[in-house]
Structure formats: C-alpha cells, structure tokens
Amino acid sequence: MLNRRALAALVLALGATVLSGCAREQAPAVDYVLLNGQKASSQDWHGKVMLVNFWATSCATCVKEMPQVIATFDKFKGRGFDTLAVAMSYDPPAFVAKYAETRQLPFGVAIDNTGSVANAFGQVQMTPTTFLINKRGEIVKRFVGEPDFAALHGLIEQLLAEA
Template sequence: MLHRRLFAPALALICAAALSGCAREQAPAVEYTLLDGQKVSSKQWAGKVMVVNFWATSCATCVKEMPQIVATHEKYKARGLDTVAVAMSYDPPAFVSRFAETRKLPFGVAIDNTGNVANAFGPVQMTPTTFLINKRGEIVKRYVGEPDFAAFHELIEKLLAEA
C-alpha cells in the first residue's frame, strides 16, 4: 500500500514534466537561399520565434492559408517573430517568384530545389506543413494542414513572452 501512495505522485510529476515540453526537439541546422539571392542559415534564427512554412503554389490549402500566415507575420514581427516560406522542390521557381511578388509576401521565401530543407525537417511530405520554433531553436509544434490560427496566435504570444 505504501508503494502505491509514493508511486502515484511520482508518476504524476513525470507525466507533468513530459507534457511541459522539457525535452523538445531542436530544429535542424539548415541553409537556404531566398528569392532575392540572400543566403540564410538557421543559426540566424537564434533569439527569434520562427514560423517555417512548407508550401507549394499547387496546394489549394497553402494558397488559402497564406494571407493568414502574412497577417500573423505582420502582427508579431515587431515583437521578435520571423517567418520563412519554403517552397517544395517540385514547385516551379517561376511560379513561386510570381506568387511571392503578386501577393507581396513580407517575409523570406526560399525554394527548396534539392529537398534538403524538407528532408531535414522530417521529411516534410505534405503541404502545408508549418513548424513553430521557440527562441532557443526548439520545435514547439508541427502543424500538418492549416492551423487553427486563434490557437496558433495564443502559442506565439506565449513563446514571445519567454525569456
């Protein structure tokens, strides 16, 4: 009987620690080139909350959610959020460029020509897939499909408030 009384609280503490995200996966080290030719490394994400959105111009859900990704970026960029939209390797570069230009995407857009970035993150096989990364470079959440943007914003608020 004594063992059960001691075991239950210990188990509860272990479960609470696991749920708090104390052992989060580090975002992979990646390098990519933006449409403007700028070379970027994930090392430059340090100290920022990052939205990494894998998408394709041929993906209807990606096109539908992009205005909300833009609005999220605009809402939080002054507080330390940054965004990169990574076009999948099968997406024609001219289509990606045209999309980014006509929609005036206010964040970095990369074309993952080799698939290396998508492979480092999973591999990412479905679009849209969005990763939310905290200031310490840890993956906090992976969304496959369109996120619930109200909940997405709540989580971003929490991550921006972290030291």
C-alpha cells in the first residue's frame, strides 16, 4: 500500500502529465456575414484573442449580460482583443438589427441564418453560450450561461500576455 507522501507525489505527477498533455480544441473555420453586409471569416481572428458570443434578443440572460460584453470589449479592444456576437438562426433579423442599433453594439454582429456557425461550434443551442479563443485559434473556455466577468477578464489578460 502507498503511504500518503507517495500517493500525493503520484497524484501530482499524474495531474502534471494530464495538464501538460492537454491539447486544446481548435476553433472551427467559419464564414459569416455581419449586419452591415460585410463578409467575414474566422481566419480574420488569427493573432487576436476572440470572444464569440451566441445570443438571441429573446434570451433574458443574453440581454442582461450584453452591457458586460460591451464593457469587456471596450476594456480590451486596443490590445488585440475582439468580439463577435452571433445571433441565433431563430432570431428575426429585424430584431437583431434593431437591438444592435439601439444598444450601439461596438463589435461585429452576425446573424447565423442557417445555423451553420452554431453547428460548427458544437451544435450550440443554449443561449448565451460564449467561447474564448486564444491568439492561436484554440478554444480556451466555453461558457454556457452568463460568465463570471471578473474571472473572464483575468483569463483575457493572461491570453493577451501570451506570445
């Protein structure tokens, strides 16, 4: 039988092996159209820390968190950080456009008419669902529901500091 010290060493060694060998999932390659009609692609995200937020105007939590999503964008935008708000396929485009205009959303807003962007990100159905992607295009964190924004900001700071 292992003594406590040997067991602790084994647990630490296994934990270090698991953490160091943990490969992150690559963000999917997606094409989308912004509200202003501009075509864009996830290839445009290379070298940036990206927050990709799936939301709907009919989602109370999405509407509640949007001011914090805006504040997060405003805090980090000049440092290689960007945000994309992806409206779900069931959200009427006129509602999305009106919301983006009246709330003066300062980042890109895409309407996922076909659901292809949500599907590419693992069949996103619950809103809000938010992905944080590092400069190498890897998904670092997936939030279902409203994120802890203080913790999110700390993670963004870490990712921006990475080479």
